[in-house]
Amino acid sequence: MEQTIIYLDNNATTPLHEDVIAAMNRANELYGNASSMHAMGREAMEAIEESRQAVRDLIDAPEGSIVFTSGASEANNTVFNLFRERIDLGSKRNRIVTTTIEHPSIIEMVAHLRELGYTIDLCPVDHTGRVVMEEMEKLMGDDVALVSVMLGNNEIGTIQPVKEIALLAHHHGAYVHTDATQAIGKIPVSMEELGVDYLSLSAHKFYGPKGIGVLAIRKGVPFAPFFHGGHQEGGKRAGTYNNTAIVGMGVAARIAREELEEESARLWKLREMLREGIEASIPNVVVNGSRDYCLPGTLDVSFPRAEGESILLYLDLEGIMVSTGSACASGSLEPSYVLLASGVDIELAHGSIRFSFGRYNTEDEVHYVLEKLPPIIKRLREMSIR
Amino acid sequence: MSNFMAQWVYSPVVKDHFMNPRNTWSEEEHFEADGVGEVGSLACGDQMQVLIKVENDRVADLRWLTYGCASAIASTSMMSELAIGMTLEEAYFLSPERITEALGGLPEHKFHCSVLGDKALRAAIDDYLKKNGKPNPWQSQVAKVICECKQVTDIQVEELVKSKEATTLEELEKLTGYGTVCGKCKPQMALLFDQLQHLYHV
Numbered sequence: 001m002e003q004t005i006i007y008l009d010n011n012a013t014t015p016l017h018e019d020v021i022a023a024m025n026r027a028n029e030l031y032g033n034a035s036s037m038h039a040m041g042r043e044a045m046e047a048i049e050e051s052r053q054a055v056r057d058l059i060d061a062p063e064g065s066i067v068f069t070s071g072a073s074e075a076n077n078t079v080f081n082l083f084r085e086r087i088d089l090g091s092k093r094n095r096i097v098t099t100t101i102e103h104p105s106i107i108e109m110v111a112h113l114r115e116l117g118y119t120i121d122l123c124p125v126d127h128t129g130r131v132v133m134e135e136m137e138k139l140m141g142d143d144v145a146l147v148s149v150m151l152g153n154n155e156i157g158t159i160q161p162v163k164e165i166a167l168l169a170h171h172h173g174a175y176v177h178t179d180a181t182q183a184i185g186k187i188p189v190s191m192e193e194l195g196v197d198y199l200s201l202s203a204h205k206f207y208g209p210k211g212i213g214v215l216a217i218r219k220g221v222p223f224a225p226f227f228h229g230g231h232q233e234g235g236k237r238a239g240t241y242n243n244t245a246i247v248g249m250g251v252a253a254r255i256a257r258e259e260l261e262e263e264s265a266r267l268w269k270l271r272e273m274l275r276e277g278i279e280a281s282i283p284n285v286v287v288n289g290s291r292d293y294c295l296p297g298t299l300d301v302s303f304p305r306a307e308g309e310s311i312l313l314y315l316d317l318e319g320i321m322v323s324t325g326s327a328c329a330s331g332s333l334e335p336s337y338v339l340l341a342s343g344v345d346i347e348l349a350h351g352s353i354r355f356s357f358g359r360y361n362t363e364d365e366v367h368y369v370l371e372k373l374p375p376i377i378k379r380l381r382e383m384s385i386r
Numbered sequence: 387m388s389n390f391m392a393q394w395v396y397s398p399v400v401k402d403h404f405m406n407p408r409n410t411w412s413e414e415e416h417f418e419a420d421g422v423g424e425v426g427s428l429a430c431g432d433q434m435q436v437l438i439k440v441e442n443d444r445v446a447d448l449r450w451l452t453y454g455c456a457s458a459i460a461s462t463s464m465m466s467e468l469a470i471g472m473t474l475e476e477a478y479f480l481s482p483e484r485i486t487e488a489l490g491g492l493p494e495h496k497f498h499c500s501v502l503g504d505k506a507l508r509a510a511i512d513d514y515l516k517k518n519g520k521p522n523p524w525q526s527q528v529a530k531v532i533c534e535c536k537q538v539t540d541i542q543v544e545e546l547v548k549s550k551e552a553t554t555l556e557e558l559e560k561l562t563g564y565g566t567v568c569g570k571c572k573p574q575m576a577l578l579f580d581q582l583q584h585l586y587h588v
Contacts, residue, residue: 307431309455327431328455334567346568347428383410384453385433
């Protein structure tokens with residue numbers, strides 16, 4: 001019997017697009033080291049430069065800004081590390097400002113740097129997960145080196161006013177970084193329009209391969225490599241080019257750009273269909289995040305009196321794959337810091353489920369979820385303390 | 387994809403008890419309980435209630451309710467199967483290790499936070515003995531959990547205070563992590579800490 005598989009965890013990662021697979025299979029033949037001068041090397045470099053242009057077009061980035069990395073985590077770490085170096089070298093701008101709901105690659109970096117004695121301020125967010133601009137203004141000053149704010153949140157989908165934050169930060173002489181990983185392919189992302197100095201992204205969130213991403217760096221802004229070694233990427237990031245992955249990302253970037261408008265509308269339609277269906281069929285649910293500023297494919301819902309890991313695993317038994325903010329699924333004892341930072345009650349955080357849609361999801365799948373989910377919640381609530 | 391469901395996150399026994407929990411208390415059932423015990427809190431992500439019927443100093447029947455993860459549901463279900471028929475004394479000393487063993491094992495981090503059924507059962511027996519004015523010879527022999535989120539017991543705190551490893555509440559928090567999740571236990575822990583300080587160091 002064919003096992004039903006409904007993959008609603010596209011914010012965690014996405015499957016490869018069939019065109020990406022085909023291009024990567026061809027690119028496996030490009031075994032030349034792209035740094036070599038000979039024909040094999042030049043052939044590989046040509047493919048890499050084509051991908052670089054595709055990514056540049058996707059995010060409307062300035063010329064010469066695209067640096068390939070192993071993903072967004074490396075890109076984020078690179079940015080924080082380079083400002084840490086400037087602080088070490090005695091820069092009078094020795095404070096970093098970011099938010100309470102960033103990706104772990106920033107949250108954990110912040111914790112690490114704080115332990116080492118660096119000053120890092122976290123701007124709070126409102127109950128929808130959006131940065132409170134008045135608080136951000138209060139955190140500005142002529143000692144701020146870097147302001148880093150993610151464009152779209154991975155868990156609740158809230159979109160941040162990055163353009164306004166960049167204007168504000170630049171006014172105070174600070175540099176600005178955005179982690180745009182979750183926003184790519186879902187909403188228009190223009191580095192020029194946002195006005196940021198650094199932008200991180202990762203290919204596997206938009207149907208490209210895992211282990212490859214980009215740090216876009218505006219010309220003239222501070223930079224220091226995180227990886228030292230060869231002279232790849234103009235000395236900005238050492239390490240032999242991963243030809244196959246870079247080609248895959250290029251194709252994914254081209255498709256994401258071409259299909260953005262249509263895809264964005266489709267994801268929002270599926271998301272809203274599921275939200276309305278859940279609200280109509282299950283009493284007492286809380287939709288987390290922002291209604292007005294939300295990534296189109298993300299729906300985060302709390303089910304009071306039903307615990308997240310149990311919901312996730314009952315859905316898993318029905319072939320439906322989601323994620324949860326519950327502590328029980330995190331390996332730690334604390335539930336989602338994103339929800340807690342947004343002022344969501346701790347009990348609601350334990351019972352939160354994230355449904356994240358992608359290009360391969362269908363309306364039929366939403367109907368299937370709406371058939372399976374209500375009895376699961378009912379059952380767990382009946383078993384729960386009354 | 388043929389082996390897709392072969393490797394589940396928990397053991398086959400846990401899966402079975404999670405999918406078909408035994409002895410849950412359905413809303414329709416009128417269950418005349420002789421003792422009721424409740425432990426955990428919604429804020430720590432696990433809360434459970436155990437109801438027992440006692441006949442001839444044995445657990446004649448048992449019902450339970452749980453708000454919690456898959457391993458909390460499965461371990462409470464397994465506890466109910468083990469406990470029914472036991473003498474009150476056996477039931478009082480039913481250990482989380484025994485429940486976990488019967489489940490075919492649990493991941494380490496799950497063992498500490500989700501196996502609460504034995505504690506709820508003990509609380510139900512305490513309740514039964516108290517209601518019936520019977521002596522409780524076992525209560526003092528068992529460590530009492532003060533912080534449910536981090537599973538910090540009174541015995542553990544006593545040792546830390548006695549050895550002067552924890553001379554302030556802050557040090558105690560650093561050593562045990564008590565009160566760092568839901569915070570519900572803080573007043574009780576402060577009281578216990580003061581009493582122990584007084585007992586050993588004043």
